[in-house]
Amino acid sequence: MTDFTIFWEWLAFAMRWTHVIVGIAWIGSSFYFIALDLGLRKNENLPQGVLGEEWQVHGGGFYHINKYISAPPNLPEHLIWFKWESYTTWLTGFAMLAIVYYAGADLFLIDRTVMDLPVWGGIALSTGSLAVGWVLYDLLCRSPIGKYQTGLMVVLFVILVAMGWGYLQVFSGRAAFLHMGAFTATIMSANVFFIIIPNQKKIVASLKAGEVPDPALGAQSKQRSVHNNYLTLPVLFFMLSGHYPLAYATEFSWIIAGLIFLIGVLIRHFFNTMHSTGHRPYWTWAASLLLFIGIMWLSTAPRVLTGEAPPSATAQLFMEDAHFGAVSSAVQGRCAMCHAAEPFWDGVYQAPKDVRFDNPVQIAEHAREIYIQAGRSHAMPPGNVSLMTPEERELIVVWYQSVTGDSSL
Known part of the structure; x- marks a missing residue:
């Protein structure tokens, strides 16, 4: 069993590495051609x-x-098509989704304190949402609103934010953000597979036959290519978000997801404007910084926005070092099945990142990590598989802040 577990870990690593390699190739070619198109004179x-x-x-x-x-006038026989970068990026990304989140659904996909889903139900919701997302997006682009680029982008933004909220109602926070990336990347790759490449092939066939290509084919491909260009940076954020629980595992993660889309659009607007006109709209960076500061605040200030009461007089007692014993008991009871010299959680053969909670000293040494991962956010335990209670999370927050005197990050 241990050998299979090690093999599975290496399989996930190999697929992740492949996904990064082909993703760089796709993003690089996409950015290059957009810059090339905008820089034509x-x-x-x-x-x-x-x-x-x-x-x-x-x-x-x-x-x-x-x-x-x-x-x-003379169309060459040999044309270089830029499509496999997109296809392999999506295929390796879906393989990663299956290897990590489907095979490890109880640990990474499903949070039973959010929704008590069976594994097959979580997988069905995951795959179904990706397919429905593409169909809905494609219908919108083909509808009358698709003729108005700004209006279409506003509607798409609302849909993406709604999807972020919806994912957080059924999956763990980490899985929800990963699915936001997969949802968006599916739209992007499907644009290439179903629209851009087929339209280009029709244009080439018409030219070889001596016919005049339908200009609507080029216009449609151009529209989808521009959408892909603006969606790329948010997708990158969501794919990396698993390393940052303050983004995906806090109360207002769905709003954070929406702000990430806005930041991505602003940054792409800067580069697209620079390539097309030579001007540099630096205000986009200032606006992005303000939005990012807003994200930081949202991730650490839920009580301000929800009206939750501050810690009671009883909770204030936990700010005394004497209550570390209660924190130690909570961490060992909820986390040490994985974070130990000899983990006993099925499928875990080594403490993740070699972080161990076998004794109080080790727990104290990782106070900040415990505070961020299990106190300020719900990233740990993954999927809350050990059912850590809100009271225990509050105890961790109070303990850390009492020792450091820090009420923020």
Whole structure:
């Protein structure tokens, strides 16, 4: 059993590494072509049918790039298609979802204090939401509202925030944020698979047949490509969010998710504007910083917003070092099945990150981590599998703040 567990861990690592590699390839090519498209310049000497040109220098050489509105007079037989980067990114991402979250549903996907789902139910909700998300997005783009880019983006933003709230009602916080990334990435990859590449193939076929391509095909592909461009940065955040419980495991995580989308759009707007006009709208960075400060505040100030009462007089007693014994008992009872020299939780053969709570000294040494992971957020225990109570989490917060004198992060 131990050998299989080790194999599974290495399989997850290999798939994660592959996912990162192909994801870099997809994002890199996407960003490059958007920048290339926005940086095209016109002049009077361009060949007929050329929309614009661009000169670039790299690797000790110069590149002269022309973009044709439809195609050059003689369409070459060999065309380089940029599609496999997208497909392999989604396939490896879904494989990671299956290996980590489906196979380990009780630990990572399902939080029974949020919703007591059977494993098959959690997996069905996961896969179904990804498919429904693409269908809903595609229908919106094809609807009359799809003709108005700003209105469409506003509606899509509302849907994405609603999905973030919905995921947090059924999954663990970590799984909810991961699914926000998967939900968005599915839309992006499906855009390539169902719209952009098929439309391009139709255009090429029309040109080879001596026909005039339907301009609507190019316009539709362009719209989806722009959407992909603006969604990339939020997806990256959600894919990395598993390392930051203050983002995904606090009370207002769904609002944080919405603000992340806004920050991603603002940053992409900066670079897109710079590539297209040469101007640098630095206000986007200032706005992004303010939104990020808002995220930090949301992650650590739930009582201010919910009207919850401050700690009672009785709770204040836990701020005395003498009550560390109660904290130690809670941590050992709820966390030491994994965080021990010899873990006894099924499938865990080594203490995660080699953090152990075998004795009070080790618990004290990891006070800050316990405070963030189990006090300020609900990241630990994963999926709350050991049923840590709100009172125990409050005790951890009071204990840490009493020792440090810090009421924030």
